[in-house]
Amino acid sequence: MENIALAEPGAQLSIWALFMQASWVVKLVMIGLLCASVWTWAIIVDKLVAYGRMRLALNRFEQVFWSGQSLEELYRTLADRKTTGMGAIFVAAMREWKKSFEKGAKSPLGLQTRIDKAMDLALTREMEKLEGRLGFLATTGSAAPFIGLFGTVIGIMTSFQAIAGSKNTSLAVVAPGIAEALLATAIGLLAAIPAVIAYNKLSSDASKIAVRMEGFSDEFSAILSRQIDEKVAPKA
Template sequence: MEQVGLAATSDVTLWSLFMEAGLVVKLVMVGLVAASIWTWAIIVDKTMSYGRVRRRLDNFEEIFWSGQSLEELYRTLSEQKTTGMGAIFVAAMREWKKSFERGARTPIGLQQRIEKAMDVTLARESEELESRLGSLATIGSAAPFIGLFGTVVGIMTSFQAIAGSQSTNLAVVAPGIAEALLATAIGLLAAIPAVIGYNKLSGDANKITGRMEAFADEFSAILSRQIDEKLQPRQAAE
């Protein structure tokens, strides 16, 4: 009898546990595995994306502070799709040129319009950086509870099997309990990377956004000085 019990338990594998699980537990496991795959896809994609964004920021800063004229840099960037600091720069310069073409007279109003244009672009870039991070937060918080739900259902099914067989032999009980606990394990397998990935990627996104905000402030100061230089002689002549 003992040898039979050992043989039964030796045949228990992850695949056999999944195949012997009830329909609800199977659906829970499949959903959690899909969530885990989606989690890793987001983490890998965002890690690579943030690396590209950092390189673009470094390249733009190198060009911007190299002494190249703002007009020339604007002509170059306005003809191509820009992101990050480049998008903020183009938005500010576009508003600058439109305002002077329309005969801007008050430096305060012009400065406010330029800052508003940069703020809108910065918000759009920040939103793009943080896209899909909400999915990681949702998976990280919900996956353990979904796995626990599958465990509860599995244990209830096991107890029903025990009652039906009227036996509490470990060889009878163990597979049902194991398949129930497998749902919790898969839930944790999905949740742990999601939580760690969300915290890491959120921090990276905040650092990148901080760099863009710092550039926007510096560029706003540069344009403010140029606004004063252009408008003060005009106001004095009037």
């Protein structure tokens, strides 16, 4: 292991100098944590934009849906478009509705079950899109401090080896290695803290959006159930 050479304090304890004089293991730890931090922020920005768009799409769809427009007309408008959120749930339900009546649906219970399953599947797909990559934030938030701590341990070990090699216990010999170790810890926290905060916020936002879509799914299921009773149920 190389001894830590003495240098001017300002240069020796700069972040770049600490990185360059670190052992290859600590360098790998720092680079990995920095990459995780960059990817974390990319996910955060992407999700904030995606959730904002989703809320706008939900608001627009609710406004159109409850405006009194017929279900058939709304379905024709949305059927050939790329829909998200409530629109995707609505299209999935109406598609199953039309397929069933084209084939001569006779069982109200069977038709209602198929429609509910179609909406559940559409809701599941929408939630998978919303929650995608949130697991990375959770993993980074929980693992990054320990990865940084691993780099810290290696840095401290390097300092002790430098002391043993130089037989000098002065602060000038010990300080660079300790600073290198603390830098690894700092980078670990730099990656972990935003990841934890963002994961909690984004998970909460995703849950709120899910509640809105589930509420619409239940309301639309009730609407279709009444229409099924009128069209399929045997008349006395």
